[in-house]
Amino acid sequence: MKFSTRAIHAGYQAKAHQGAVMPPIYQTSVFAFEQIGADMEFSYARSGTPTRAALEDCFASLENARHGMAFASGMAAIDGVLRAFLQPGDEVIVVADLYGGAWRLLSKVMAPLGIKVSFVDLTDPANLEAAINPAVKLVWLESPTNPLLNLVDIAALSAIAHAHGAHVAIDNTFATPYLQNPLDLGADIVVHSATKYLGGHSDVLLGLVALNDDALQQKIRFIQNSAGNVPGPQDCFLVLRGIKTLALRMERHCDNAEKVAAFLVDHPAIEKVFFPGLTDHPQHALAKTQMRRFGGIISIYLKEDTREAANRVATRLQLFALAESLGGVESLVNHSWTMSHGSLPPEQKRALGLREGGLRLSIGIEDIDDILADLAQALA
Known part of the structure; x- marks a missing residue:
């Protein structure tokens, strides 16, 4: 089967x-x-x-x-x-x-x-x-x-x-x-x-x-x-x-994430986008052989590398809840510096590449036009 x-x-x-x-x-x-x-x-x-x-x-x-x-x-x-x-x-x-x-x-x-x-x-x-x-x-x-x-x-x-x-x-x-x-x-x-x-x-x-x-x-x-x-x-x-609905949901998560990544790459407020589906990702070729698609998670560096900038974007978002987790049908935004990786010492966070002006996006299965519109207004 x-x-x-x-x-x-x-x-x-x-x-x-x-x-x-x-x-x-x-x-x-x-x-x-x-x-x-x-x-x-x-x-x-x-x-x-x-x-x-x-x-x-x-x-x-x-x-x-x-x-x-x-x-x-x-x-x-x-x-x-x-x-x-x-x-x-x-x-x-x-x-x-x-x-x-x-x-x-x-x-x-x-x-x-x-x-x-x-x-x-x-x-x-x-x-x-x-x-x-x-x-x-x-x-x-x-x-x-x-x-x-x-x-x-x-x-x-x-x-x-x-x-x-x-x-x-x-x-x-x-x-x-x-x-x-x-x-x-x-x-x-x-x-x-x-x-x-x-x-x-x-x-x-x-x-x-x-x-x-x-x-x-x-x-x-x-x-x-x-x-x-x-x-x-x-x-x-x-x-x-x-x-029972994992296959259906993952296809939509992947579809939406690919479109969000393409939108964010050219956005003037974004310094860097982390997503295995982008051709400039250092392991993009490996992703194509090891994975069937590229997943529903995207991380970003804001050009303004401050916690205040990250908070401003996260709190402006209307569809994305500011939350610890990921992988739900709803879109979520996570401030890894203080949330998922809050237990790490600051110097180790920096050594790993985490930034206070960084955000992790769990792209949900909402209509892609609404997701993109929400990101656009929050980053404006």
């Missing part, structure tokens, strides 16, 4: 649920045993529910994986993967310009436990070859990165990591499984903040993990169950419902 069909049908059989066409919300914490010691597929909601299982199986199908796992949030998913790999004395190599919440978890939670965290510019695979050593157990990637939309060569980096005995995990939130399947390119684990595009409606918090290795899946599942980092059935239902 092709993607759109799997998004609607994979992981669920109506006959197993009284013929319900839509997966039911199993709003229960416990399941009754027929007798002591009975082998039960579901026994306690922390370990699993039919609603969660339907989501996990559907998601696994979309990432061409054997296993899917749902977590309470995207950060809970990242935490579960990190804890499955890393012990005191181990090292993780991390793409330098990653999401601020992931940086905080690695720097403020993992590093104090005795785990070495090395942030490396992985846009050049040679930098991984130079940095990797026997202590490295995991290489952590984002592609495209948040917020400056750099791409890394997933296949090349995975080959280098595997040659040195390390695993590769990648946050695929920006691309979604509709645009990119990292497991097919050699990565071992894919992580999503399903709060974003997979849910798609800014009304749910959830994380997802996909992988093929059976033993590794059992290890992450054990950590997940032991720590209780699991979503409720209502959240699972909402993400599963959102996934």
Whole structure:
């Protein structure tokens, strides 16, 4: 089956649920045993529910994986993967310009436990070859990165990591499984903040993990169950419902983003536009081979590089809500310096290329004429 069909049908059989066409919300914490010691597929909601299982199986199908796992949030998913790999004395190599919440978890939670965290510019695979050593157990990637939309060569980096005995995990939130399947390119684990595009409606918090290795899946599942980092059935239902329209939504997100990028490139108030679909993007050629389209996120530098200028544009926007997240049907604007990457020290923000006069735009699925008109009046 092709993607759109799997998004609607994979992981669920109506006959197993009284013929319900839509997966039911199993709003229960416990399941009754027929007798002591009975082998039960579901026994306690922390370990699993039919609603969660339907989501996990559907998601696994979309990432061409054997296993899917749902977590309470995207950060809970990242935490579960990190804890499955890393012990005191181990090292993780991390793409330098990653999401601020992931940086905080690695720097403020993992590093104090005795785990070495090395942030490396992985846009050049040679930098991984130079940095990797026997202590490295995991290489952590984002592609495209948040917020400056750099791409890394997933296949090349995975080959280098595997040659040195390390695993590769990648946050695929920006691309979604509709645009990119990292497991097919050699990565071992894919992580999503399903709060974003997979849910798609800014009304749910959830994380997802996909992988093929059976033993590794059992290890992450054990950590997940032991720590209780699991979503409720209502959240699972909402993400599963959102996934059913993912293909349609992503086509519109991509269509609109391409038109917005073309508009912003020539705008006199804009110094630079970051978007993989632009031919002058440093990894445009890689984007064309690694992704199916270029996504719905655009970042910009304003010519007036001040927080005041960024705030003036953000608050003038009428369709774009000023908010932390992305990937909803509505357009959103994020001030990465104070919002998504607010936990980073100022000097590190500057080193990564963040600016106080920079904004990240999540382009929604509104009519493109209205989006362009809103940007035009806000930038005037």
